[in-house]
Amino acid sequence: MEKGFRQMLAERQEKVSSLVCVGLDPLEEKIPECIIGGSPWSRVAFHMNKIVDATADYACMYKPQKAHYEAIPDGQSALQSIINHIHNKYPDIPVFLDCKRGDIDRTQRQYRIAHFEIDGVDGMDFNPYMGKDCMEQLVDKEHLGRAIVGLCYTSNPSARQTQDVKLADGRFYWEFMAETILRWAEELGVVENAGLVMAAAYEVKKGSGEIFSWHLSRCREIVGDKLWLLIPGIGTQGGFVKETVKASFVGFGSIVISSSSAIIFASSGLNFAEAARRETIKLRDLINQYR
Numbered sequence: 001m002e003k004g005f006r007q008m009l010a011e012r013q014e015k016v017s018s019l020v021c022v023g024l025d026p027l028e029e030k031i032p033e034c035i036i037g038g039s040p041w042s043r044v045a046f047h048m049n050k051i052v053d054a055t056a057d058y059a060c061m062y063k064p065q066k067a068h069y070e071a072i073p074d075g076q077s078a079l080q081s082i083i084n085h086i087h088n089k090y091p092d093i094p095v096f097l098d099c100k101r102g103d104i105d106r107t108q109r110q111y112r113i114a115h116f117e118i119d120g121v122d123g124m125d126f127n128p129y130m131g132k133d134c135m136e137q138l139v140d141k142e143h144l145g146r147a148i149v150g151l152c153y154t155s156n157p158s159a160r161q162t163q164d165v166k167l168a169d170g171r172f173y174w175e176f177m178a179e180t181i182l183r184w185a186e187e188l189g190v191v192e193n194a195g196l197v198m199a200a201a202y203e204v205k206k207g208s209g210e211i212f213s214w215h216l217s218r219c220r221e222i223v224g225d226k227l228w229l230l231i232p233g234i235g236t237q238g239g240f241v242k243e244t245v246k247a248s249f250v251g252f253g254s255i256v257i258s259s260s261s262a263i264i265f266a267s268s269g270l271n272f273a274e275a276a277r278r279e280t281i282k283l284r285d286l287i288n289q290y291r
Contacts (some may be wrong), residue, residue: 012060020058023065024260025064026044051200084120096147096149099125101127124148128177146193152174166254196228198216229254
C-alpha cells in the first residue's frame with residue numbers, strides 16, 4: 001500500500017460513491033449448501049471470495065473479523081486466501097482486520113507482525129485498555145500509512161457498563177478515550193490514518209422511537225476531522241442510517257459504515273452472491289440519501 005490508508009479510502013469512496021464496508025465474518029454452519037467438497041477452510045474461502053467479487057463495485061473497504069477464521073480448522077489459510085484475492089484483484093480497496101488486539105509492548109509488537117506483515121492487511125483495530133503501548137507498538141516508522149484504529153464507543157449494549165462510566169470531571173470514560181487516542185496518534189505521528197471505532201446511532205429502548213446519536217456528534221466535537229470513524233452496528237444490530245450519517249459524515253474518508261451478516265448471509269441458496277450484491281447496493285443507496 002503506497003498511499004496512506006485514509007487517502008486510499010477517500011479515493012475509493014469517491015470512485016464508487018459508497019461508504020459501505022463489507023464485513024467478512026464467515027460461520028462454518030452458514031456456508032451455502034451449494035458449496036460442496038473440500039475442507040472447511042476452502043469452502044469458507046470460496047464463499048467469501050464470491051461475496052467479494054459480487055460486492056466489489058459497491059464496497060469502499062473489506063473487513064474480515066479475525067476470530068471467525070481462528071474458530072475454523074486451518075482458518076488462517078482461508079483468511080490469507082481472501083486477503084490475497086482482494087489485494088490482487090481489487091488493489092484499490094483497503095482491507096481492514098477487525099481483531100481488537102491490546103497487550104503489553106512485546107506482545108503487541110508480535111500482533112503488529114502477525115497482522116500487518118503476515119496477514120498483509122492495510123489497517124487494524126486495537127483495545128486501548130492497557131495504555132499507550134497498545135497503539136505505539138503497532139506503529140512501524142517505515143509504514144506510517146497503515147490504519148491503526150482504537151476502540152472507543154461500541155455497539156453492544158453491555159458496553160454501556162464500562163464505556164459510560166462517569167469520571168470525576170464529568171466526562172464519560174469513552175470521551176476520555178477519544179481524547180487520549182487522538183493525543184497518542186499525534187504524539188506517534190500517525191494521526192493522518194488513525195481512527196476510532198464508534199457505534200452507529202441506535203434506538204434508546206426498543207420500540208421507543210427515540211434515536212441516540214449524540215455519541216457521534218460529540219466524538220466529532222472532540223476529534224474534529226483528525227480521525228476517521230469505523231462505524232459498526234448497522235444492519236442486523238439495528239443501527240439507524242440517517243442519524244448515523246448526519247452526526248458523523250464530514251467528507252469522503254471520514255467514516256466507514258460496516259455491515260456483515262445482513263450482506264454475507266443475505267441468502268443461503270444458489271443466489272447467495274447476487275443477494276449479497278443486492279444488499280450492498282441497498283445499503284449504499286440508503287446511506288447516500290443522507291450524506
